[in-house]
Amino acid sequence: MSTPAISVSSIRYSYGKQLAVDGISFDVSPGEIFGFLGPNGAGKSTTIKMLTGQLIPQDGSITILGMPVLGHNRDVHKRMGVCFEEKNLYLQMSAVENLKFFAGLHGIKDPDIKGLLQQVDLWNRAKDRVSSYSKGMRQRLMMARALINDPEVLFLDEPTDGLDPVSAKAIRDIIQKRASQGAAVLLTTHDMNEADKLSDRVAFINEGKFYAIDTPEHLKLLHGKRSATVRVKQGDEITELRIPLDEDVSGEGLKQAVGSGEVLTIHTEEATLEDIFIAMTGRGLQ
Amino acid sequence: MSIRNFWTIFKKDVAVGPRSPFVLFAILLPIALTIVLQMVFGDLFAQKPRFALVDQGSSQISLLIQDIDGINVTMLSDPEELKQQVQSHDFDAGLILQPGFDQALKGGEKPVMQFYISGESYAIDRLILSVTAIDLIRTVEGSSPPVEVELVSLGRGEALPISMRLVPIIAMYAFIIAGLFVPASSLVEERERKTIQAVLVSPAKLSDLLAAKAVLGIVLTIIMTVVTLLLNGAFSHNQLDMIVVLIVAAIFWSMLGLVVGLLASNSQILFAIVKGSGALLFAPVIFYLFPDWPQWIAKMFPTFWAIDPVWQILANHATLADIILPLMVTAGMSIVLIPIVAKLGRRMLVQLASS
Numbered sequence: 001m002s003t004p005a006i007s008v009s010s011i012r013y014s015y016g017k018q019l020a021v022d023g024i025s026f027d028v029s030p031g032e033i034f035g036f037l038g039p040n041g042a043g044k045s046t047t048i049k050m051l052t053g054q055l056i057p058q059d060g061s062i063t064i065l066g067m068p069v070l071g072h073n074r075d076v077h078k079r080m081g082v083c084f085e086e087k088n089l090y091l092q093m094s095a096v097e098n099l100k101f102f103a104g105l106h107g108i109k110d111p112d113i114k115g116l117l118q119q120v121d122l123w124n125r126a127k128d129r130v131s132s133y134s135k136g137m138r139q140r141l142m143m144a145r146a147l148i149n150d151p152e153v154l155f156l157d158e159p160t161d162g163l164d165p166v167s168a169k170a171i172r173d174i175i176q177k178r179a180s181q182g183a184a185v186l187l188t189t190h191d192m193n194e195a196d197k198l199s200d201r202v203a204f205i206n207e208g209k210f211y212a213i214d215t216p217e218h219l220k221l222l223h224g225k226r227s228a229t230v231r232v233k234q235g236d237e238i239t240e241l242r243i244p245l246d247e248d249v250s251g252e253g254l255k256q257a258v259g260s261g262e263v264l265t266i267h268t269e270e271a272t273l274e275d276i277f278i279a280m281t282g283r284g285l286q
Numbered sequence: 287m288s289i290r291n292f293w294t295i296f297k298k299d300v301a302v303g304p305r306s307p308f309v310l311f312a313i314l315l316p317i318a319l320t321i322v323l324q325m326v327f328g329d330l331f332a333q334k335p336r337f338a339l340v341d342q343g344s345s346q347i348s349l350l351i352q353d354i355d356g357i358n359v360t361m362l363s364d365p366e367e368l369k370q371q372v373q374s375h376d377f378d379a380g381l382i383l384q385p386g387f388d389q390a391l392k393g394g395e396k397p398v399m400q401f402y403i404s405g406e407s408y409a410i411d412r413l414i415l416s417v418t419a420i421d422l423i424r425t426v427e428g429s430s431p432p433v434e435v436e437l438v439s440l441g442r443g444e445a446l447p448i449s450m451r452l453v454p455i456i457a458m459y460a461f462i463i464a465g466l467f468v469p470a471s472s473l474v475e476e477r478e479r480k481t482i483q484a485v486l487v488s489p490a491k492l493s494d495l496l497a498a499k500a501v502l503g504i505v506l507t508i509i510m511t512v513v514t515l516l517l518n519g520a521f522s523h524n525q526l527d528m529i530v531v532l533i534v535a536a537i538f539w540s541m542l543g544l545v546v547g548l549l550a551s552n553s554q555i556l557f558a559i560v561k562g563s564g565a566l567l568f569a570p571v572i573f574y575l576f577p578d579w580p581q582w583i584a585k586m587f588p589t590f591w592a593i594d595p596v597w598q599i600l601a602n603h604a605t606l607a608d609i610i611l612p613l614m615v616t617a618g619m620s621i622v623l624i625p626i627v628a629k630l631g632r633r634m635l636v637q638l639a640s641s
Contacts (some may be wrong), residue, residue: 052487057637074489082487088480092305104294105488
């Protein structure tokens with residue numbers, strides 16, 4: 001097993017008396033996309049702030065690429081990329097100027113700005129001021145900025161939030177490409193479909209605690225309920241029959257439903273990550 | 287602190303600066319103030335009398351007149367050209383000296399001296415030039431004036447013209463806007479737009495960012511105060527000493543700018559702080575306008591120590607040795623502000639992370 005790119009052990013943080021993160025631990029391996037799922041106020045942002053050195057954990061430890069993170073660590077920050085949920089770009093500068101500036105902070109003398117802007121489909125607007133960009137364009141530039149130093153660890157906070165489907169797919173493709181090249185990706189999202197499609201593993205966080213860490217598939221197998229819905233026509237009546245597949249191991253129930261009349265449609269259903277999250281934590285993700 | 291990161295942030299701020307209304311304000315306000323105040327009270331547009339001279343011999347007068355400070359003298363070779371240029375008011379007056387003028391004068395003759403006056407010239411300039419010419423002729427002739435002139439100064443001997451006493455106010459504007467407001471607003475803008483968080487998750491530290499903002503303020507302050515002093519004709523004495531004074535003052539103002547920028551979490555609070563403290567910051571320079579007021583009161587304000595060395599050089603032609611005390615006080619105040627900036631910086635990081 002490879003050395004984890006991100007290793008978190010029992011970190012804890014509270015704002016005054018309010019406990020935000022309560023002793024969570026996890027590892028993310030190089031090349032892995034780790035989805036961080038939880039509703040607002042669950043502790044996702046506080047965890048990311050500790051991982052990116054903006055907050056110092058009050059207890060526990062964080063290691064990134066084998067180096068401890070307790071506040072700002074120049075060596076770690078050189079090798080990480082962060083895409084914030086808030087579009088914190090220099091609006092009075094162009095996309096090129098924004099990227100050149102951050103490349104300068106990373107000590108990169110000859111950054112491939114054209115290549116990056118082409119990846120996020122902004123090259124044709126490269127010299128326009130960011131203040132003239134749409135929300136989606138700004139989000140894509142945020143992604144390009146996070147990649148300017150070719151990071152080994154990527155923290156992405158709601159990277160496709162508010163994007164049109166085409167832009168969202170482009171961002172997802174970039175994330176998968178970076179992971180396939182060996183970057184460890186920690187992703188927070190409200191979008192369960194996105195987490196399901198992208199993440200190798202997901203963690204459910206609520207009230208500062210983890211409720212589960214596993215692959216989406218395994219979580220669905222362990223906690224979800226599969227079912228089939230058969231619509232049949234019996235005489236003039238149309239009936240909808242729901243067969244729980246986990247209980248119908250022999251398939252008799254499904255056979256009976258299919259044989260009970262003229263079959264109009266058959267749909268299989270499996271639990272979504274959101275269903276499982278609600279079942280485990282008792283609250284939704286929004 | 288990383289020099290590379292400091293330099294990257296500084297370059298960015300310099301490039302973005304002209305796109306910021308605050309920086310434009312910092313550049314334009316002292317210049318606009320200078321023009322307005324000098325038009326009302328001063329002599330920004332007042333010129334020295336312009337005098338043209340054609341010396342067809344080699345008169346001592348042409349040498350003597352060029353040594354006089356308050357007159358712009360131009361030597362011409364053609365009498366016709368002189369007449370044309372005086373007629374077109376390129377000069378206020380012109381003088382043509384015939385060959386052998388000095389010898390004739392010393393020999394007791396009464397040689398012809400052609401003195402031309404421009405019809406459009408001011409009466410005061412005509413008077414100055416006429417009296418100067420007659421005085422020079424007496425000098426060359428070697429005769430003494432028929433009377434002894436005794437000069438009696440009336441009014442306060444040490445009083446300076448109002449245009450001079452306004453200079454500290456304009457310089458103070460440059461200090462406050464360029465030194466305090468520009469770094470503070472730049473910092474607040476980064477905080478409001480949360481770009482500071484993006485910088486702080488890069489290899490740059492807060493110290494790199496603060497140093498860049500401070501140096502931006504220092505450079506802009508020095509440039510703007512030098513421009514202000516030049517526009518007001520107040521940068522003619524002890525220029526090197528003045529530069530040293532401006533550097534020390536600019537450091538103080540920029541440190542103060544960082545303190546204000548770190549205290550204010552948004553633009554509204556920044557404006558409230560600057561407006562609220564404006565009277566305190568400005569108070570010392572009011573005393574230069576009213577020399578009869580008890581001047582010791584001005585010394586109670588910290589900003590007095592940063593502006594007074596400027597005043598001492600421009601008004602009293604002081605040297606660094608004369609103003610070492612206020613310079614040391616200003617430098618000391620800057621040093622005291624360093625731990626305050628560090629503490630407020632740590633507080634801001636916590637606030638940013640908690641927001």
